[in-house]
Amino acid sequence: MIVRILGEGQLSVDDAATAGLNELDATLSDAIDRGNEAEFRRALKALVAGVRAAGTPVPPDSLQPSELILPYEDADLAEVRKLMTDEGLIPG
Amino acid sequence: MSVMKRVTLIFRSKANKALDRMEDPRETLDYSYQRQLEMLQKVRRGVADVATSRKRVELQMNQIQQQSNKLEKQARDALGAGREDLAREALTRRSSAQTQLGDLQTQYASLQAEEEKLTIASQRLQSKVDAFRTRKETIKATYTAAEAQTRINEAFSGISEEMGDVGMAIQRAEDKTAQMQARAGAIDELLASGALEDVSGAPRDDIQAELDRMGAGNDVEFQLQKLRGEIGGGSAPELEAGSASDSAGNTARNNAQVPRPATPPADGAQPTIPASDVGEAALPAAESPRTGDGT
Numbered sequence: 001m002i003v004r005i006l007g008e009g010q011l012s013v014d015d016a017a018t019a020g021l022n023e024l025d026a027t028l029s030d031a032i033d034r035g036n037e038a039e040f041r042r043a044l045k046a047l048v049a050g051v052r053a054a055g056t057p058v059p060p061d062s063l064q065p066s067e068l069i070l071p072y073e074d075a076d077l078a079e080v081r082k083l084m085t086d087e088g089l090i091p092g
Numbered sequence: 093m094s095v096m097k098r099v100t101l102i103f104r105s106k107a108n109k110a111l112d113r114m115e116d117p118r119e120t121l122d123y124s125y126q127r128q129l130e131m132l133q134k135v136r137r138g139v140a141d142v143a144t145s146r147k148r149v150e151l152q153m154n155q156i157q158q159q160s161n162k163l164e165k166q167a168r169d170a171l172g173a174g175r176e177d178l179a180r181e182a183l184t185r186r187s188s189a190q191t192q193l194g195d196l197q198t199q200y201a202s203l204q205a206e207e208e209k210l211t212i213a214s215q216r217l218q219s220k221v222d223a224f225r226t227r228k229e230t231i232k233a234t235y236t237a238a239e240a241q242t243r244i245n246e247a248f249s250g251i252s253e254e255m256g257d258v259g260m261a262i263q264r265a266e267d268k269t270a271q272m273q274a275r276a277g278a279i280d281e282l283l284a285s286g287a288l289e290d291v292s293g294a295p296r297d298d299i300q301a302e303l304d305r306m307g308a309g310n311d312v313e314f315q316l317q318k319l320r321g322e323i324g325g326g327s328a329p330e331l332e333a334g335s336a337s338d339s340a341g342n343t344a345r346n347n348a349q350v351p352r353p354a355t356p357p358a359d360g361a362q363p364t365i366p367a368s369d370v371g372e373a374a375l376p377a378a379e380s381p382r383t384g385d386g387t
Contacts, residue, residue: 003096004253007209007261009216025094032095047096060219063227063250069100072264084098 002058003051004066005073006083011055024050032080040077048073107252117244118235121228124248128221131255135214138262139207145269146203148276153196155283160189166299173306182299192279199272206265217258224251 001018004010013021028043048070058064071080163186170178227247 004257006257007213007264009212021096022094025096028095060216061223063220063223063247065104065249065253066100068096069103069253070096071099080095080099084095084102 001068002064002066003055003068003070005048005051005070006075007072009060010058010062010064010066011051012058013051013055017050017054021047021050021054032077032084035077037077040080044071044075044080045073103253103256104249107249107256117241118232121231121244121247124251125221125225125228128217128224128251128255131258132214132217132221135210135217135258135262138265139210139214142203142207142210142265142269145272145276146200146207149196149200149203149272152276152279152283153193153200156189156193156196156279159283160186160193163189163299166303169303170299173303175302175306178299178302185299192282196279199275202268203272206268210261210265213258213261217254220251220254 001013001015002010003013024043024047028040028047031039031043051070071083075083163182167179167182167186170176170182224247227243231243231247
């Protein structure tokens with residue numbers, strides 16, 4: 001499965017890692033729902049680190065789309081909320 | 093819904109919307125390629141902008157470092173001259189300059205990281221654009237309407253995702269740079285106004301002025317000692333009055349009350365400036381940079 005970390009590029013992640021990543025994703029989701037910035041920071045960092053650990057970089061000339069897209073590692077709560085709604089802006 | 097899935101969904105729908113489809117898929121290929129080249133230009137400009145901001149911060153760091161060194165030297169000089177009050181003042185300002193410096197160092201590191209990220213993003217996009225161009229030419233050469241759409245879609249989805257990512261990265265970098273430029277502008281103003289050297293609201297570089305004044309004052313004291321030795325006991329009261337006004341610092345007004353007879357002997361000692369003039373001469377020198385910068 002190919003996962004993109006925004007601002008960082010694509011990684012090919014082994015399917016075996018999916019369960020663990022889903023757990024981290026659920027923690028992140030909870031933190032966002034509660035609006036807890038500190039928890040959110042920790043969860044986002046953990047998720048991005050998990051994807052990095054489980055993945056290998058996709059060659060830069062690959063034109064494959066990603067199955068999953070992760071926010072920037074240093075994104076704040078407001079930014080991620082924006083990415084999750086229609087306000088998310090993609091220029092170009 | 094999970095965060096990753098939600099972000100993916102939104103991202104994809106936006107990326108697809110950004111792509112205008114032409115009637116002939118081959119035109120869409122060329123059109124998209126043009127957009128990609130434009131995006132490459134844009135990300136390179138972004139890298140250059142961030143680099144400019146980084147250099148500006150670097151310049152400011154140097155300026156403040158110099159100021160900090162100067163204040164440290166002034167503190168040392170002041171302490172050497174037994175003026176602990178002046179030394180304390182200089183060290184207080186130095187500590188304020190160091191705080192600014194720390195803040196700028198953080199900004200510098202952040203801009204440097206941003207620059208690296210954008211540089212890598214630009215290289216990645218370049219690779220994908222090259223790959224897309226090859227794919228585009230192959231599709232056009234072996235074009236059959238039936239299979240074209242699938243193959244074009246495949247090529248598009250990968251590149252449009254990259255374009256979306258890079259586009260957002262540029263936007264983020266621009267936002268960050270704009271914030272920092274505003275702060276850099278504020279620091280430039282601070283430096284120009286001399287406020288960094290002027291925490292206490294006293295005239296700019298008054299520490300140096302005071303040290304200079306003391307330097308000149310000591311010289312006068314020295315000359316007076318010499319004269320005292322030459323002339324003998326008679327002139328002692330006048331000399332005491334002269335030195336008292338000198339150490340009082342500001343000066344001209346006090347000196348107006350000093351008995352005039354004190355000055356003729358000083359005129360005799362050629363290189364020495366009368367105590368009353370030292371204060372006057374030192375003050376405009378201290379004020380002039382301030383007025384110069386103020387305009």
